[in-house]
Amino acid sequence: xxxxxxxxxxxxxxxxxxxxxxxxxxxxxxxxxxxxxxxxxxxxxxxxxxxxxxxxxxxxxxxxxxxxxxxxxxxxxxxxxxxxxxxxxxxxxxxxxxxxxxxxxxxxxxxxxxxxxxxxxxxxxxxxxxxxxxxxxxxxxxxxxxxxxxxxxxxxxxxxxxxxxxxxxxxxxxxxxxxxxxxxxxxxxxxxxxxxxxxxxxxxxxxxxxxxxxxxxxxxxxxxxxxxxxxxxxxxxxxxxxxxxxxxxxxxxxxxxxxxxxxxxxxxxxxxxxxxxxxxxxxxxxxxxxxxxxxxxxxxxxxxxxxxxxxxxxxxxxxxxxxxxxxxxxxxxxxxxxxxxxxxxxxxxxxxxxxxxxxxxxxxxxxxxxxxxxxxxxxxxxxxxxxxxxxxxxxxxxxxxxxxxxxxxxxxxxxxxxxxxxxxxxxxxxxxxxxxxxxxx
Amino acid sequence: xxxxxxxxxxxxxxxxxxxxxxxxxxxxxxxxxxxxxxxxxxxxxxxxxxxxxxxxxxxxxxxxxxxxxxxxxxxxxxxxxxxxxxxxxxxxxxxxxxxxxxxxxxxxxxxxxxxxxxxxxxxxxxxxxxxxxxxxxxxxxxxxxxxxxxxxxxxxxxxxxxxxxxxxxxxxxxxxxxxxxxxxxxxxxxxxxxxxxxxxxxxxxxxxxxxxxxxxxxxxxxxxxxxxxxxxxxxxxxxxxxxxxxxxxxxxxxxxxxxxxxxxxxxxxxxxxxxxxxxxxxxxxxxxxxxxxxxxxxxxxxxxxxxxxxxxx
Numbered sequence: 001x002x003x004x005x006x007x008x009x010x011x012x013x014x015x016x017x018x019x020x021x022x023x024x025x026x027x028x029x030x031x032x033x034x035x036x037x038x039x040x041x042x043x044x045x046x047x048x049x050x051x052x053x054x055x056x057x058x059x060x061x062x063x064x065x066x067x068x069x070x071x072x073x074x075x076x077x078x079x080x081x082x083x084x085x086x087x088x089x090x091x092x093x094x095x096x097x098x099x100x101x102x103x104x105x106x107x108x109x110x111x112x113x114x115x116x117x118x119x120x121x122x123x124x125x126x127x128x129x130x131x132x133x134x135x136x137x138x139x140x141x142x143x144x145x146x147x148x149x150x151x152x153x154x155x156x157x158x159x160x161x162x163x164x165x166x167x168x169x170x171x172x173x174x175x176x177x178x179x180x181x182x183x184x185x186x187x188x189x190x191x192x193x194x195x196x197x198x199x200x201x202x203x204x205x206x207x208x209x210x211x212x213x214x215x216x217x218x219x220x221x222x223x224x225x226x227x228x229x230x231x232x233x234x235x236x237x238x239x240x241x242x243x244x245x246x247x248x249x250x251x252x253x254x255x256x257x258x259x260x261x262x263x264x265x266x267x268x269x270x271x272x273x274x275x276x277x278x279x280x281x282x283x284x285x286x287x288x289x290x291x292x293x294x295x296x297x298x299x300x301x302x303x304x305x306x307x308x309x310x311x312x313x314x315x316x317x318x319x320x321x322x323x324x325x326x327x328x329x330x331x332x333x334x335x336x337x338x339x340x341x342x343x344x345x346x347x348x349x350x351x352x353x354x355x356x357x358x359x360x361x362x363x364x365x366x367x368x369x370x371x372x373x374x375x376x377x378x379x380x381x382x383x384x385x386x387x388x389x390x391x392x393x394x395x396x397x398x399x400x401x402x403x404x405x406x407x408x409x410x411x412x413x414x415x416x417x418x419x420x421x422x423x424x425x426x427x428x429x430x431x432x433x434x435x436x437x438x439x440x441x
Numbered sequence: 442x443x444x445x446x447x448x449x450x451x452x453x454x455x456x457x458x459x460x461x462x463x464x465x466x467x468x469x470x471x472x473x474x475x476x477x478x479x480x481x482x483x484x485x486x487x488x489x490x491x492x493x494x495x496x497x498x499x500x501x502x503x504x505x506x507x508x509x510x511x512x513x514x515x516x517x518x519x520x521x522x523x524x525x526x527x528x529x530x531x532x533x534x535x536x537x538x539x540x541x542x543x544x545x546x547x548x549x550x551x552x553x554x555x556x557x558x559x560x561x562x563x564x565x566x567x568x569x570x571x572x573x574x575x576x577x578x579x580x581x582x583x584x585x586x587x588x589x590x591x592x593x594x595x596x597x598x599x600x601x602x603x604x605x606x607x608x609x610x611x612x613x614x615x616x617x618x619x620x621x622x623x624x625x626x627x628x629x630x631x632x633x634x635x636x637x638x639x640x641x642x643x644x645x646x647x648x649x650x651x652x653x654x655x656x657x658x659x660x661x662x663x664x665x666x667x668x669x670x671x672x673x674x675x676x677x678x679x680x681x682x683x684x685x686x687x688x689x690x691x692x693x694x695x696x697x698x699x700x701x702x703x704x705x706x707x708x709x710x711x712x713x714x715x716x717x718x719x720x721x722x723x724x725x726x727x728x729x730x731x732x733x734x735x736x737x738x739x740x741x742x743x744x745x746x747x748x749x750x751x752x753x754x
Contacts (some may be wrong), residue, residue: 010454012452012454013452168452239747249747249748251748251749251750252746252747252749252750253748254748318442320442323442323444324444324445325444325446325447325451326444327449327451331449331452332449332450332451332452333449333450334449335449336444336445336446336447336449336451337444337446338444338446339444340442352451354451358452359445359451360447360451360452360453360455361453361455361457363457365457365458365459365515365556365557366458366555366557366558368458368461368517368556368557368690369690369693369695370461370690371642371690371695372456374695374696374744378747379746379747379748380746380747380749381746382743382744384695385739385743401743405746405747405748405749408449410449413448413449413450413453414450414453414454415454415456416453416454416456417454417456417457417458417460417461418457418557419453419457421448423448424448424449427448
């Protein structure tokens with residue numbers, strides 16, 4: 001049988017070898033953390049703490065402020081300093097964060113009760129996930145409990161767990177699958193119970209044979225299936241992953257639940273396990289700190305709100321004469337940041353420090369209509385056409401031609417021989433279009 | 442420490458337009474070498490003059506007229522110059538070739554905004570301009586090696602008099618014709634290189650050659666004086682046109698279906714001109730006519746998006 005895959009996409013250099021052999025370790029506790037109120041997609045959380053207040057590790061410090069929102073918990077034991085504006089790595093501008101200085105022993109306040117997932121009722125599982133502030137750890141940071149509560153008319157029959165990790169450089173999901181396979185599988189079983197589905201499939205790219213082996217071992221006897229996917233970018237994009245595994249096509253503008261599927265990341269499954277059986281709210285996550293311009297790439301478990309600079313120090317530091325840019329996330333969809341003293345958020349799966357050597361050239365040409373972008377687009381859009389509309393401010397025409405179907409995966413820009421900033425133009429066009437229409441965001 | 446802040450993706454394939462153009466030039470090397478071997482040093486002179494003047498004219502337009510002080514040649518002008526040279530008869534003088542290049546680069550390409558913006562294949566516009574301005578030189582053909590003036594296979598078919606050379610001569614290229622069109626074999630070798638490099642919209646040559654084969658086979662079956670499909674495929678400028686001119690990225694449709702329509706249209710018009718037109722050959726005109734339809738074809742053949750439900754489907 002051929003490997004499961006989708007049409008389109010690109011195959012950038014994988015670069016996993018830089019960090020894939022580094023086992024997960026706990027990063028030292030940070031002296032100070034910055035917990036953004038916007039640590040998830042949707043409405044920022046409402047702060048629950050006052051300056052000067054003492055908080056324990058895991059104590060709730062922010063409350064979900066709407067349906068699509070999430071709780072926040074203190075990543076450390078210490079004293080709240082106040083709420084400050086600091087550069088947000090996803091929003092790309094200063095945003096409010098609760099600042100907490102560490103003080104004394106790391107004392108946890110755990111969620112109760114703690115028991116095997118089997119003893120939770122489905123609704124209790126969803127409630128615990130909500131209480132623990134769990135969001136999609138693949139990067140989108142969408143509140144997990146919302147995904148687990150589809151409207152009644154949407155019948156869900158399949159849970160897909162995303163272990164593709166198609167983004168170059170990043171190896172957190174890989175290390176999690178190697179080292180935490182039992183816990184991930186228990187998390188998946190809990191998600192199965194919460195959704196009331198009979199079937200779950202874990203999809204993993206074939207460049208991670210060891211992870212496939214470990215997960216297969218851990219799923220033995222559980223009924224959970226493991227699907228081997230072709231190594232191609234963006235194999236881990238929700239719609240492409242669903243198509244590769246089930247051949248179901250999520251309609252344009254629709255969601256996975258429209259075809260009866262819920263997708264969760266392996267890291268999220270692990271967080272679900274920890275919330276249920278160990279009572280841990282989401283205050284730490286695994287993260288890859290990698291790139292040609294750090295001395296020794298690593299995978300670490302770090303508290304949310306830790307400054308990237310502190311994590312980069314753990315690699316032995318940046319090679320200052322070689323560094324070109326620092327990216328929150330991987331090179332395809334990550335955001336380049338202007339400084340390194342920026343805190344990580346729940347969705348930060350990696351910090352990639354790229355050297356000048358691998359960074360892209362800036363020489364650009366006019367579009368020669370070669371068709372590379374059309375071949376690369378996994379949504380079967382025509383990026384060269386969208387770009388003409390977007391750059392000529394014909395936003396309605398761009399939307400008519402599928403602008404909103406673009407998921408900003410970057411495949412077109414990657415492939416373009418003219419080096420046109422297609423995705424950048426699309427992101428801007430979407431923003432302007434939404435503003436003009438007076439819509440949300 | 443200074444950090445670059447740029448838009449994602451932060452990895453690029455490393456491919457660039459200059460590399461695309463260099464690949465096209467490489468693919469034309471076999472046919473160009475053959476031109477020099479078959480027709481002598483004057484062929485080399487025409488090729489070099491066309492390419493150099495094309496780059497110089499483009500450089501002048503970009504740097505002086507359009508004030509792009511940082512413009513560096515991307516070799517697209519060289520491709521146009523070379524293709525034009527390969528479309529010329531040996532009878533054309535060097536200054537006539539330069540006029541053709543001036544029309545190709547200055548008018549057909551830059552009036553529309555330069556690289557990527559033109560509707561019509563610049564080299565073909567240059568060729569047709571020369572054909573109309575200097576009809577004698579553009580239609581005087583020489584036999585390879587001994588360089589006696591003679592008629593091309595297409596002209597023999599058109600006039601219905603004279604003896605056609607054997608098919609193998611058409612295949613290897615020892616027939617009269619324009620500098621680069623004569624050897625089907627060497628054109629195909631270059632074309633295979635472009636296919637391997639992924640630089641070709643493959644459905645265009647397939648449908649172009651396919652429709653010519655089909656139409657000429659039907660006519661040949663009815664009346665053999667129309668010439669066999671092999672002559673129509675290998676004689677004249679069809680190979681050069683179908684493999685290298687119709688497939689010009691800028692002036693051809695994007696979707697596979699659009700490419701099929703475009704290629705079939707080229708084949709149809711070529712054969713109409715060959716059978717019923719005033720010229721023995723119709724490749725240039727057919728491609729230019731179909732170039733004009735590319736925006737419409739592109740609009741009509743937009744591929745279906747992932748998950749798209751069309752209301753009128």
